[in-house]
Amino acid sequence: MERYKQAFHLIKVVILALMAPLTQVPENTSQGNWEALALTGEQSLPYSLFQSHSLRPPTGQEQLSSWGFACSLHSVAALAVPRLTEAFQALGGCVPELELKQWATIRLQKSAKKPQPQLPRTPTANGIIERDETPMEKEITLLHRADFEFSHIFYFCRKGFEAIVEDEVTQRFSSEELLSWNLLTRTNVNFHYISLKLTVVWVIGVIVRYCFLLPLRFTLAAIGIMSMIVGTTAVGQLPNGRVKNYLSEVVHLTCSRILVRALSGTIHYHNKENRPRKGGICVANHTSPIDAIILTNDGCYAMVGQVHGGLMGIIQRATVKACPHVWFERSEIKDRHLVTKRLREHVADKSKLPILIFPEGTCINNTSVMMFKKGSFEIGGTIYPVAIKYDPQFGDAFWNSSKYNIVSYLLRIMTSWAIVCNVWYLPPMEGEDAVQFANRVRSAIARQGGLTELPWDGGLKRAKVKDTFKEEQQKNYSKMLAWT
Amino acid sequence: MSVSHSQITRLYSRFTSLDKGENGTLSREDFQRIPELAINPLGDRIINAFFPEGEDQVNFRGFMRTLAHFRPIEDNEKSKDQNGPEPLNSRSNKLHFAFRLYDLDKDDKISRDELLQVLRMMVGVNISDEQLGSIADRTIQEADQDGDSAISFAEFVKVLEKVDVEQKMSIRFLH
Numbered sequence: 001m002e003r004y005k006q007a008f009h010l011i012k013v014v015i016l017a018l019m020a021p022l023t024q025v026p027e028n029t030s031q032g033n034w035e036a037l038a039l040t041g042e043q044s045l046p047y048s049l050f051q052s053h054s055l056r057p058p059t060g061q062e063q064l065s066s067w068g069f070a071c072s073l074h075s076v077a078a079l080a081v082p083r084l085t086e087a088f089q090a091l092g093g094c095v096p097e098l099e100l101k102q103w104a105t106i107r108l109q110k111s112a113k114k115p116q117p118q119l120p121r122t123p124t125a126n127g128i129i130e131r132d133e134t135p136m137e138k139e140i141t142l143l144h145r146a147d148f149e150f151s152h153i154f155y156f157c158r159k160g161f162e163a164i165v166e167d168e169v170t171q172r173f174s175s176e177e178l179l180s181w182n183l184l185t186r187t188n189v190n191f192h193y194i195s196l197k198l199t200v201v202w203v204i205g206v207i208v209r210y211c212f213l214l215p216l217r218f219t220l221a222a223i224g225i226m227s228m229i230v231g232t233t234a235v236g237q238l239p240n241g242r243v244k245n246y247l248s249e250v251v252h253l254t255c256s257r258i259l260v261r262a263l264s265g266t267i268h269y270h271n272k273e274n275r276p277r278k279g280g281i282c283v284a285n286h287t288s289p290i291d292a293i294i295l296t297n298d299g300c301y302a303m304v305g306q307v308h309g310g311l312m313g314i315i316q317r318a319t320v321k322a323c324p325h326v327w328f329e330r331s332e333i334k335d336r337h338l339v340t341k342r343l344r345e346h347v348a349d350k351s352k353l354p355i356l357i358f359p360e361g362t363c364i365n366n367t368s369v370m371m372f373k374k375g376s377f378e379i380g381g382t383i384y385p386v387a388i389k390y391d392p393q394f395g396d397a398f399w400n401s402s403k404y405n406i407v408s409y410l411l412r413i414m415t416s417w418a419i420v421c422n423v424w425y426l427p428p429m430e431g432e433d434a435v436q437f438a439n440r441v442r443s444a445i446a447r448q449g450g451l452t453e454l455p456w457d458g459g460l461k462r463a464k465v466k467d468t469f470k471e472e473q474q475k476n477y478s479k480m481l482a483w484t
Numbered sequence: 485m486s487v488s489h490s491q492i493t494r495l496y497s498r499f500t501s502l503d504k505g506e507n508g509t510l511s512r513e514d515f516q517r518i519p520e521l522a523i524n525p526l527g528d529r530i531i532n533a534f535f536p537e538g539e540d541q542v543n544f545r546g547f548m549r550t551l552a553h554f555r556p557i558e559d560n561e562k563s564k565d566q567n568g569p570e571p572l573n574s575r576s577n578k579l580h581f582a583f584r585l586y587d588l589d590k591d592d593k594i595s596r597d598e599l600l601q602v603l604r605m606m607v608g609v610n611i612s613d614e615q616l617g618s619i620a621d622r623t624i625q626e627a628d629q630d631g632d633s634a635i636s637f638a639e640f641v642k643v644l645e646k647v648d649v650e651q652k653m654s655i656r657f658l659h
Binding site for chain 2: 129147148149150151152153154155156157158159160161162163164165166167168169170174456460464465469470471472473474475477478479481
């Protein structure tokens with residue numbers, strides 16, 4: 001009986017996997033028709049064009065360009081493979097009964113959740129220890145009086161040891177732990193060997209990922225980057241005007257879409273009516289360098305960043321000719337007033353594209369949102385918050401820059417199953433005091449994306465914490481003490 | 485020390501994630517990189533507790549030994565070993581651990597100066613020397629029984645006999 005049930009499950013999974021490309025059709029057709037429109041030279045504004053595409057329901061008669069078809073096949077591979085492997089695992093007989101049931105339950109629950117991407121994921125409580133959140137006042141004054149007693153150190157002592165075993169901050173600078181294994185060695189931290197069949201499935205997975213998916217993705221990425229450089233340089237030769245802006249948006253969007261396909265990205269955009277408009281500032285939580293590509297997949301932004309050397313520098317120099325991105329020299333970044341002034345000029349010009357800023361300043365592992373630096377909120381202009389949440393089951397998008405350089409990071413991304421994420425556009429916000437405004441925006445983004453909010457600075461990845469925080473703790477304690 | 489396999493694995497992965505130098509040992513800087521520990525007023529004393537006399541590095545075994553003081557006492561019910569040495573997380577050993585946080589020079593007595601030092605760490609600059617001195621004097625006077633103006637371990641235990649040490653000095657594991 002169990003066997004029949006499992007066989008049914010397998011058949012269901014296969015059918016679901018084959019149906020997966022049909023949900024991809026809207027994106028592909030918009031790209032296919034986009035190219036068709038570009039050829040006919042329609043002059044309508046690109047912004048309204050996106051909107052009309054997103055509202056159109058998928059129909060079977062949409063003409064898929066051969067390009068789109070290849071992409072959808074690719075997406076099938078990316079999405080079908082993990083589902084098939086999970087079906088194989090479900091049939092594996094060597095896995096102990098209880099673990100099989102638990103693991104299968106988790107899998108079924110997860111696959112049941114997938115058709116509703118609008119629901120934000122609740123943060124997984126994956127802690128090692130039970131943290132005691134009693135505040136200092138309650139715990140210490142519970143000890144009869146507020147006079148000093150020897151037992152007062154117990155509070156600080158236990159807090160210290162809890163922090164040593166598991167702290168809120170440093171865990172955000174390394175990849176999230178998964179509840180169930182997704183057949184990638186890199187997430188194998190706390191899982192141990194279960195059975196031979198699982199290992200065999202994993203080996204098949206490795207072969208598929210490295211020998212089939214990786215070359216395909218690499219060629220797509222190369223095509224994408226080449227066309228970006230060539231296209232933007234070509235557009236850059238034109239005189240400034242509506243035609244140039246239109247063409248540069250076409251080029252940026254198409255190349256961005258190619259690059260997203262190169263990563264097997266499946267992105268769900270929510271609340272597209274709140275998409276950032278010209279003259280605005282788009283802020284988002286930062287997880288990896290591909291955040292920018294994911295956002296430009298759906299609209300055009302003016303990038304803000306530091307000038308790099310090498311391939312990145314070539315891309316920067318090429319794109320800035322077509323579209324007014326804001327690139328700073330290393331020396332200019334140190335002068336905060338200069339940075340704010342330039343950005344303010346850009347925002348004041350209403351014809352320029354919205355700028356994209358990541359106020360955390362560094363990559364965080366997508367389980368939480370850390371302190372937003374107030375600089376971005378002092379520029380003025382309307383803020384359009386965006387929440388980005390990756391699904392870690394298919395691949396880990398977080399860039400741990402202390403452990404991996406950019407090349408090995410891209411290699412890891414290209415050998416994951418896929419990059420699946422949800423992007424929520426939040427309604428525009430305005431505010432007065434920069435610090436409070438930053439906190440408000442951060443709360444909104446955290447709530448929407450299902451991330452925890454931390455008041456800690458992302459810069460703690462590399463820098464030491466400021467002494468003022470310790471002094472604050474000392475002050476709080478001394479307030480509680482009664483002295484004659 | 486009967487800790488479950490998964491707890492040891494998780495503590496080991498925590499140890500390796502703290503070990504930035506990747507040489508199998510932790511130094512004081514590795515601990516200070518934990519923000520929540522760095523802002524703890526007694527952070528330096530707690531970090532010192534991990535390092536044996538005169539050493540600058542602690543290996544995983546030492547790390548676990550120090551953490552073992554914080555295991556909840558109920559766990560001992562399952563593994564009552566009457567003939568073995570007293571477990572590290574007994575009430576007496578937890579109190580001894582706390583005593584050592586006060587007793588810097590390890591002479592088994594908390595002198596007025598040592599108490600003042602700990603008090604100064606906990607209150608920072610917010611209380612004047614005289615007031616802090618009077619707090620220290622009062623505390624020692626209340627606890628001191630043999631009149632030597634210092635607190636021995638026995639006197640320390642006596643002062644804390646009503647306090648639920650087991651609950652306050654324990655960390656509960658989730659798995």
